[in-house]
């Protein structure tokens with residue numbers, strides 16, 4: 001439990017940050033001619049406490065992103081108790097690397113998964129998704145940086161993986177996601193985002209039912225919005241630096 005003064009301080013910081021980020025997303029979208037697109041803001045709450053998530057939820061934030069299955073599930077359960085179902089429910093996005101032995105936790109508790117990189121993971125999530133829940137909303141993570149060390153599916157593997165996901169019960173294919181190598185330069189940030197947008201558009205032209213393009217974090221979301229992102233994943237700029 002947080003003492004009251006500390007709670008109020010965190011509340012003020014998160015409130016100011018959330019307001020500023022929402023406004024900046026609007027402003028960037030308008031300046032790039034995208035004012036009519038809804039851009040979903042996922043607040044990345046990895047390493048943050050359930051109280052911090054609760055604070056953001058009380059300020060109207062609904063989408064939260066987690067990287068670690070166990071940590072995420074603990075928060076999901078804690079928030080279910082603290083944040084009543086009278087209010088609109090929270091939406092939980094799993095955005096971290098996903099190992100086979102963690103798929104069940106994710107399938108049973110999360111609403112979205114952004115980080116599908118191979119068939120085996122998709123198949124496990126599909127078979128482990130409880131039938132009483134709505135389908136897991138999924139994105140394929142793509143390696144747009146052309147670095148072997150970066151996670152994500154190679155560009156030419158994306159279409160077959162998407163087609164496989166479309167055949168699996170319990171999963172709803174929604175789009176693509178990327179985490180480019182960090183750089184401070186705006187023009188350099190745009191390149192990998194433009195590459196993912198082009199692929200997303202090509203798959204849509206080919207008839208795949210994609211409506212979500214998850215790209216942009218605290219340090220590069222303006223460039224991502226410039227290149228067509230409609231879902232940004234922001235942690236540091238909302239909750240502060242992680243230790």
Ligand SMILES: *Cc1c(COP(=O)(O)O)cnc(C)c1O
Nearest residue numbers: 044095217218219233234235236
């Ligand atoms: C941590 C993380 C984010 C948020 O990063 P910030 O720089 O704190 O905004 C977004 N996406 C993924 C996949 C992450 O792991």
